[in-house]
Amino acid sequence: MLMAIDNVNEFMQDATLERLHNDKMLFHAVVYNIQIVGEAAYGLTKEFCKANPEVPWKDIVSMRHVLVHGYYTVRVQGVWNIVKNDLPLLRKQIEKIFEANNKA
Numbered sequence: 070m071l072m073a074i075d076n077v078n079e080f081m082q083d084a085t086l087e088r089l090h091n092d093k094m095l096f097h098a099v100v101y102n103i104q105i106v107g108e109a110a111y112g113l114t115k116e117f118c119k120a121n122p123e124v125p126w127k128d129i130v131s132m133r134h135v136l137v138h139g140y141y142t143v144r145v146q147g148v149w150n151i152v153k154n155d156l157p158l159l160r161k162q163i164e165k166i167f168e169a170n171n172k173a
Contacts, residue, residue: 073105074160081152089152090145100136100143103151106159107133124162 077099081089089096110129118126132151136143 070106070109070163071160073102073109074156074163076102077152077156086145086149089149096145096148099148099152100140103148103156104133104136106156107136121162121166124159124166129159 080095080098080102084092084095089099107129110126111133113126118124
């Protein structure tokens with residue numbers, strides 16, 4: 070998940086909403102990496118998700134389903150919001166989980 074989030078951050082480093090809208094390759098690269106985040110979340114055990122309820126695992130998996138199966142409904146503004154609002158928070162949450170597990 071962290072690698073995919075880092076990929077998105079790298080791809081979007083200086084990108085604007087307009088560029089994301091106009092650059093098909095950028096848009097699809099970002100969407101693909103968000104799918105990877107969702108796929109990784111989908112593969113987590115129920116026990117792990119229950120032990121880390123601060124992360125909206127179901128929402129992440131649901132987004133993955135939309136991106137994969139309902140791709141025709143995906144809007145640039147929605148992807149932009151995920152990149153700007155959701156992924157930074159998710160990255161912090163995952164880092165915190167790693168840190169807690171490494172201390173144990």
